[in-house]
Amino acid sequence: MLLLQNATLIDGTGAPPWLGNLLIDGDRIASLGNADPADAAKIDCTGLAAAPGFIDIHSHSDLQVLENDRAKADQGVTTEVVGNCGFSPYPFLNDPFTKGRSALHEFAGGILFGSETDWGWQSAGEYIEEIHRRARLSNVLSLTGHGSLRIAHMGHRQGPPEPKEMDAMERALAECFSEGSCGLSTGLMYAPGSSAPREELIRLCRVVAKHGKVYTTHMRSYSHDLLESIEEQIDLARESGCRLQISHLQTVGRANWEKQARALELLERARLEGIDVEFDSYPYLAGSTVLTQLLPQRAMDGGIAQLLNLLADPAERQAIARATTAGMAQEWSDIFVASVGSERNRSLAGRSFAEIAAEREIAAIDAALDLLIEERGIVNILSFNQSDENLERLLTHPLCTVISDGFYVKGRPHPRLYGTFPFLLGEISRRRGWLTISEAVHKITAKPAARFDLKDRGRLAAGFVADIVLFDPVLVEGRASYEDPKVPPEGIAMVFRGGRQITPNTRSMNHVD
DSSP states (O other), X not given: XXXXXXXXXXXXXXXXXXXXXXXXXTTEEEEEESOOOTTSEEEEOTTOEEEEOEEESSOOOTTHHHHTOSTTGGGTEEEEEEOGGGOOSOOOOOOTTTTHHHHHHHHHTTTSOOSOSSOOOSSHHHHHHHHHHHOOSOEEEEEEEHHHHHXXXXXXXXXXXXXXXXXXXXXXXXXXXXXXXXXXXXXXTSTTGGGOOHXXXXXXXXXXXXXXXXXXXXXXXXXXXXXXXXXXHHXXXXXXXXXXXXXXXXXXXXXXXXXXXXXXXXXXXXXXXXOOEEEEEOSSSEEEEEGGGGSOGGGGTTOHHHHHHHHTSHHHHHHXXXXXXXXXXXXXXXXXXXXXXXXXXXXXXXOBHHHHHHHHTSOHHHHHHHHHHHTTTOEEEEEEOOOHHHHHHHHTSTTEEEOOOOOOOSSXXXXXXXXXXXXXXXXXXXXXXXSOHHHXXXXXXXHHHHHXXXXXXXXXXXXXXXXXXXXXXXXXXXXXXXXXXXXXXXXXXXXXXXXXXXXXXXXXXXXXX
């Protein structure tokens, strides 16, 4: 047994903190209060807060959880939900038409970047078995990505599926759920999912509802068509009966910022109607994705090879440039290169397209398209999207769960990958005062646990799994920045997953003889 003595207990429910002891017996919490068994090892937690292990329900660490990368564990994360935004490392079919694993790599490789190059699993069951075998730092739940599912059955072709393809996708999704997948995710700003018609989404959402899973969505738009996109997703939930999670809600572009109040009203009204809808947000003004997302997604019909063919045709390139510029909500000065595929342009990481264009003496759109050609489509970006006022309203809204949305790149990742949860506790809660410490902890523990039916995680309570974070509430800080995004956090003292310590011990343990 292990006794955490004199800790400030923040139990995850939103209740005020209180001072007490927490007893761990094996992988479970045995009790909270004044217990002090003589035969327990003891850690003096004076000055430290004890909270449930943090739960990141919007992660892209699908490959890193297998590699036991420490970026999340060092923040206090003990549970991750991967497979978001339509990208999952399964399924694929060994089929000459859909090109199997190689097509999955081309589709998802810009988001699912790992040290292993031969990744990909044919089924949810195979991937989940690999998680159980290899993942030691995190409890992992996996969503089935709609984009990956579509690639497996349709290749890179856009437009509605043939009847036999639709039937096959429904069967495959049901099989994923029976093998342990926790839900379906869509990425409706990414080809080929961007071309999915309503009927396709309704049929898949009905499978989600039938199996009692969660449907998470990266919607078709977060800028000019934000409200229409929310209405589409609410309609899908209304007709199918599925639980709906709007991914990384935000309002992109200064001209659209005023739409956020109306967006929240739509979600609140849907809740009053009885629709089970919530949303999540990360605590930063900037987001990150692949550069190809800015393009008209019709240009991606056929994959990267077809895009490069189009860009080689002057008339097609001009049409893509016009459509991209017309659809953008941000300025090119707001959009920065995060990473590229080759060494040739590695020095561009951290620079805006406005800067690159000025240096090359060309228009910014041409700088972006040239870079896509030079890097054969492998370019990740970071873009400043929203306002402080809107961010505060999102994070403090009762329907909001706080997430990282972090993913790995070759160059500069978004600082959320290394800093989200300490940043929430330090900058957002302690410094800005947007949330009390109990409210902030609730949004990363009990609230996400309830969303994904984690019955014995997310709270400090007897019988719950002993996923526990000890942190200094005065010092906790996410130090990762846009300029230096890989700096580890401060103030996270110890992290336990299932009663086992997974971070270095910064406090002495008094073992009782």
